[in-house]
Amino acid sequence: MAGKVKWVTDIEKSVLINNFEKRGWVQVTENEDWNFYWMSVQTIRNVFSVETGYRLSDDQIVNHFPNHYELTRKDLMVKNIKRYRKELEKEGSPLAEKDESGKYLYLDFVPVTYMLPADYNLFVEEFRKSPSSTWIMKPCGKAQGKGIFLINKLSQIKKWSRDSKTSSFMTQSTKEAYVISLYINNPLLIGGRKFDLRLYVLVSTYRPLRCYMYKLGFCRFCTVKYTPSTSELDNMFVHLTNVAIQKHGEDYNHIHGGKWTVNNLRLYLESTRGKEVTSKLFDEIHWIIVQSLKAVAPVMNNDKHCFECYGYDIIIDDKLKPWLIEVNASPSLTSSTANDRILKYNLINDTLNIAVPNGEIPDCKWNKSPPKEVLGNYEILYDEELAQGDGADRELRSRPGQSLGPKGSRLRDAGRTVLTTWK
């Protein structure tokens, strides 16, 4: 039935609304018949909750998976990855191979993490092994760097101890859940400053897994020089790259916003470190994104009305190893600079082109295989269907960086978009 797509949103951002309007879509309210709802994470909870939820019809699409928090909550992400690794180990998969010190060779991409207060004692044991290490405390349910702090002494987190005196007055559930991770105190520095990578990944379906990587990611730099010195552990301008935090710094610049494109990073690393190590780094980054999605795919509610655009945060250490810090279900659509606005506008544009084919009223039964022309700035990161159809003679040990066969080429920012496939 030809008609205009009816959209609703509870996120008032111009990059969204402009995209809907340019397609000639019609704005409606939540209570009317809608086809497309770009919702906040609170709303998706309501839509799929037992009490307030309702069934979505075939011509309705939403921008979150019902239980996205399996990937986007810090504690659940770590749980799922740990479970995934153990499963692979049990199967005897070569991916789960470990080195002499017991570290996973290919799946060690999340810093050592514990949940507090549940794993408090395990954490203390680990802490005592290297007492001079720094750890980072993050509240499970918050974003934008809120509530994060660094510790290097056990006394600083006494509150979360299970045996603490306060626990007799407080039940477990009222103590806010935190994760504590080993702090990467040797980040790769450029111009003496710490930065992280923000990459956008679109998932249209989890089973089979089909995901796309946005070519135009960016680096977020701290405005203050990095120092691992203990006297600056409290200085969030040194340690946290979130724009929400940095923009309050004295030296924040509104023209460039402390951001670099991923292409700049690539040029810099190739020029100063060489092509091989740079390509290896980017291959590893793609690898860890795909592995993280595979880890949660079994538990994800693969509702056919859903797609999701995640914001991946990755930190590179000075050995050029990438670490997955977290995944955001609602990456910020606020624009801090003019370039930012253009980037986010195009991001939404390309996302809508893939999720809502031809801009017409959606039918959630479609095969979710968009033609290559509509990808825009997205590249196929991993397509499970294509990968499986490629034959069983593929080496299982196809580590990133070792291109195999006609399909096994790396993603390159120069746009040689070839599928990277691993089993």
Next chain:
Amino acid sequence: MLQEESDLSLIIAQIVQKLKGSNLYAQLERQAWASLQRPEIKLESLKEDIKEFFKISGWEKKLQNAVYSELSVFPLPSHPAAPPEHLKEPLVYMRKAQGSWEKRILKSLNSMCTELSIPLARKRPVGEQKELLNKWNEMGTDEPDLSLFRPVYAPKDFLEVLINLRNPNYENGDSLSFRTHLGLIQVPLKVKDIPELKEFFVELGLTTGQLGIDDSTQVPPELFENEHVRIGQKVLTEQDSAAAQQYVRQGSPTALRAELWALILNISSHPEDILYYEQLKTNVIQHDLLVDSLIYKDVKLTASNDDYYFVFEDYLYQVLLCFSRDTSVLSHFAYNSASPPKSYIRGKLGLEEYAVFYPPNGVIPFHGFSMYVAPLCFLYHEPSKLYQIFREMYVRFFFRLHSISSHPSGIVSLCLLFETLLQTYLPQLFYHLREIGAQPLRISFKWMVRAFSGYLATDQLLLLWDRILGYNSLEILAVLAAAVFAFRAVNLMEVTSLAAAEAVLADLSTLKVMPLLQIFLFATVT
């Protein structure tokens, strides 16, 4: 015949003279002495054996590179009776113009100095020295009050001077003819036309592989890129400057660029070089110069706001503050039409024994100066290496972009080349722009003065600078400027004001440099 021979021996004598004072000479001497212990060195054939040893051990290559470097940098001597000013600039009227421009700059600097009651130089108190040493790696966080400082001059001011340059011996008559030059530059210098440029830039031709074109997505790497990279690696292993210079004419692979440029510029980081840099750093710590504030201001106005270079702000201070104090830079004034400004110790005005060059390196920075250094930060992250590369780039190329001379790579020639290309090959566009009061040079001047730094995307800029090094000439800047106008000609024909023309040409960050150049030089019907 005899003249050529004596010319050649004169050149050889001069180069030998220069190299005798260099570090390389001392090293070669040491190596020669040490080689006497080797079994293959025999007393009867001492000279040949040592020469053979130098060849095998790579020292001959180093000497070759040093000689090549001298030949590239120093202009060939002309008549032995020619006075040294001729080496700087043979034409009298150019020398005079440069002289008066310098007087103006110095006056401006001195008056700023008096107005603000800041000394040109002062020794820092010990406390301040300690503070600066601590902050050496993050001088960007310093927030001195720079509001009262103004850049000594901006490219716009310099352009006005060039527009008013006239050769007193040249009468072009008042009547307009087809030979009249429609542009702003009205001096008769010889510039190349497209056939000559095609010959000069023959490696940029359509049938030769280029990085910046033939490494793009649609071209399989086996066709050009892989082989080119392999050759690049070979050049680096051979450590041959001349070969490297020839090689980068087709562009340098990103991973090899840092080393190739260092090889072409004949920069190798010996302990002495690092020590020299540390010495300069000490000078910075001990003394504060007025030009330091100018440098600060410039970095804050330009690089700090740049999408690509803001990350390297602190490196820029570390390089430029040291650069101001580096007296070895003074030697380049032998072939630069400019001369270092002189200042006199207080109360001793006019007494030559009390004259000092100010700043110590003789170069007064202008608005945008820091952008010469910024792109190099993508290649070198070790401060002393970065410093050496920048210094060499400056004394070989960049100084020509802000001094008045008749040299083919000097800014005057570049402006004239740009205007002539436009007038000859895009006459309709040129005429139209002139009619609406938008002389093309007014827009392209700033691009050329900065060697396009800050206007092009960094990867494109580096491909452009590859060719500057490869051809040992800045003419490509003028050709690119013309090519940009040619590319946007359709839009430019529709504008009706200077502001609108500026707007069409405001954003060059999406341009791909090599295709533009190739099309303009080799694929346009002339």
